[in-house]
Amino acid sequence: MAALGSPLRTFRGLLRELRHASGRPYRDTPAYQHIVATFRAHRVTSQKLCRAQQELHFQAATYLCLLRSVREHTALHREYHGKGERSPEEVAGLVGFRLPQQPGGKG
């Protein structure tokens, strides 16, 4: 079985991601309610008790990975790929260079 860590940590992570994802109060969302209900019903809070719990925890951890990765990817996209064309100075800066200063323009 995959090394998943503590179910409580996964649960908290999921709630945090849902809070980021949702514009309005995230407690109203179906996703929040479903996750809380599922964790509560299966009480995924202790060690390896039964297979169904492990499967559920794996699913929760996978969903957490999805939410987190999409958020990080979107942030990176916005930062590096979503700003339209860069100026020559910015392009140089991306790889650690600076354009030379030329008095009187580029000749």
Next chain:
Amino acid sequence: LWGRSPTARLPRPPPAAAGSGPVGPGGGRAYAPPAERKRFYQNVSISQGEGGFEINLDHRKLKTPQAKLFTVPSEALAIAVATEWDSQKDTIKFYTMHLTTLCNTALDNPTQRNKTQLIRAAVKFLETDTVCYRVEEPAALAELQKNEWDPVVAWAEKRYNVAIGSSTSILGPNIPASTKETFVSHLASYNMWALQGIEYVITQLKSLILSMGLIDRHITVEKAVLLSRLEEEYQIQRWGNVEWAHDYDLCELRARAAAGTLFVHLCSESSTVKHKLLQD
């Protein structure tokens, strides 16, 4: 509106689309919706219909790119798809909505492949499976591959009672026919939706073995992605990380692998699944 006119064969580019939309018949991408458009709905909710669970954007029912009614067999999957739609802010970024995309693919089947063809495509990947394809140098990388990949190959061999092995030859490993047959019959036990998901994960990770490791819950998504990108990680350790390329690719691969895995599991659970929808 997207999916509103059933008579049009292609989604019409909406006025607010950023970037290029579909060009039209004979022009370009036939099955690709525009990359982004403005969010046009306030509320997202799910409801249960005859064929399964549906997504409502305000009062409109979500449709697939081929204008079919968007119906999914699992409530949890519907909730996750609804969350994707609800997470969009000013613009809808379709390229981040992996679960929606997977459902659309399952519903529309744009490549028109049947179960046998999907399984064949999946098992074919074993011949060039990333974790079986080894280098001889640099020695450090060869060692890393051995330490990280041998265990997961051994796991697959034991779990499925097959011989796989690995190879440094440019032709890749020589997979016995019996091994392929075992995987073919194993994959045949999955329904069509789950198979779309499995084939998707395999093409993303470039490995059947890593994908089965995920499906069988032997490794986490993070681990599977790390193993898939082992050589990149090795190069990053040596030469440094470039955030706008490496992290970008890493996050995208994690998102896709996670979406695919979740999709497979949610479509395979007998308790939450409407079997009528999943007839092969």
